[in-house]
Amino acid sequence: MPLRRWARSSAAVLALPVLMAYLFFVMSRSVDVLEDNWLSATVLVSSAAVLAAGPVCAAAGAWEGARLARGGVDGAAAARSRAAVLAWSLLPILGAALVALLGGLALAGVAMAGVPGLPDPLVLAVALLVIVAWTLAGFAAGRHLHPLVGVPLLLVGTWLWLAYPAALETFWVRHLTGNNLGFCCETHTVYDQRALYAQAVVAGCLAGAAFLVWSRRRGARLAWAGIAGLPLLAVAVAVPLVRDMGPEAQVPRTSGLACGRSDGVEVCVWREREKRLGTAALIAVPGARRLAAATGLPAPRRVTEGPATGGDSWRFAAPPGAKPDDVLFGLATSLLPAEPPVCGPGWSGADAYGPLSAWLALKAGAGQDAVERRTGPRSLGAARRALARPEAAQVRWFRHNLDALRRCDVAPSEVTLP
């Protein structure tokens, strides 16, 4: 029978408009905050597609499973294997899931116009696997449950599993669902692949167990062993992969830089921002030279958006829409520690962060208004007081307060206004 004839009677085709409406609703809330990288767009699309298509396809699977059961296909002495029967019934649902993914990609593509790169196929493949797994779970439930029970159960149950773990304080659970919460990654980070592998394992085991439930014959002990064993396998393999992960599945990005040289300094930006390499170099290289002179640090040989490996390599950021002051501010604050030291209560070193940021930014050449917007008037005031001193005293002030940011036994000095 032609596929279009088969698809005509499929629940997935009837549910497709609802699915697409929900997908666009989910995406429209997030598409404006996309970072300028395709990984961010891919994760948003996969999250929206999984959240929208997962429950709908699971419910459609429950309907189709019940339809096959009511049609007596299970006992019809078919020459086709059960896997083939299932695959044929799965096709329209899979088609709907693909339409959802492509629709999401089209929306994201509009928002990402001009950004070089492509969607991450691994993220999309895992999203599709998650949707297929829940669809198979629907088939398995549909074989045994009346559609009035199975369809709403799968619709709501799947949605809850995908959406609710984000509200739990136990972070690792959210990394197993495949929803990905709609965000990842800033351009200087990449998706933590362990979460993807964990999702693939969970989805694969769910799909396997669901297929066994759907296709098992009475008394098939091997099938029962699989049904019981696959969820255990999923827990045993997937949970250790994500147990120590924080709320977000991101790790620093280490590759994908586009580099050039400017005035003897290598300047690198993320390849998505390659068009802005020249402009960034014109801002960052002189700024770095000014900072080196002001702080007494050796001038960097490299300024980069990627990892800065040592004293001669400084970081900066030139995201889309960034003004020169923003670039200089990022370059200046990269000289400060990214994380505070682990000190007991009473540590006051954090008070130095704002004044030092303001002082460094002003030294790098940023405008006072921009600095005030970012650090506040009190920090700017402290920085201006420091600037009124002789250069050598300024350097001593900077180094002392830098120590205060790094150590627990050094108190900041003259970082508050009288």
Next chain:
Amino acid sequence: MPISFHGCAFGHRRGSHVFTRLDLDVPAGRTALIGPNGCGKSTLLALAASALRPRRGRVSYQGLDPFRRGNLARYRALVGWMPQGVRPLPGLTAREQVGYAGWLKGMSRGNAWRRSLEALETVELGALADTRCAELSGGQLRRVGLAQTLVHDAEVVLLDEPTAGLDPEQRERFRRIVARIGERGHLIVSTHDTAELARTYDSVVVLDRDRVRYAGPVAGLDSVAGLDSVTGLDSVTGLGSTTGLGAGPGAVAWPGAAAGIAGEV
């Protein structure tokens, strides 16, 4: 022999049994399977269709055992089976249902789709090919079921009480169709409709509880004593009365049939 049962035991639940040891070679041609309710006619057909698997013994078609590794798909492609209740997939038209059944039986999608219309025309339902099954009458639905068994050109067609509950006109139509099908291959029909057995079928198998009471030509049925209590009819063949005719149990010999039957009769 189209279908053979050798030492078959079967029960639907543990501890229960429908057959404890069934030995039967169903003859070629058109065969009626008759017997009282609950005697195992439907189970026998389901075993023949390989929809059920015997606990012991084996079923085979021309030596092909469906439950030997790698045989199942080939066996099922050769055998068409219409169970008592025809259960179409919700949402499908008659033609889609028949095409889907053909695909299930191993045909390519294109071939099944092409053949589905021919099968519906064979059962005189071509005009309703694009009607949803849910809108068909019970008799029409049976014919859709029949078309499903025909679409893949099965060598053996198994029909489980195809005329039960049909009005006389529908029964007559069914008989006509069955007669046509019997010309193309082997046909085994379980039925309570024993009128005009001789006109419709070449041979008959009589089941009583889990035993084969008779397996032979329709014409020989009247010569077997005591079958009227099993069939519930004075004359199952339409040729004469069974009363007072023939030899006792064990006297039936099916020309050319396996000796296995004799022990059961």
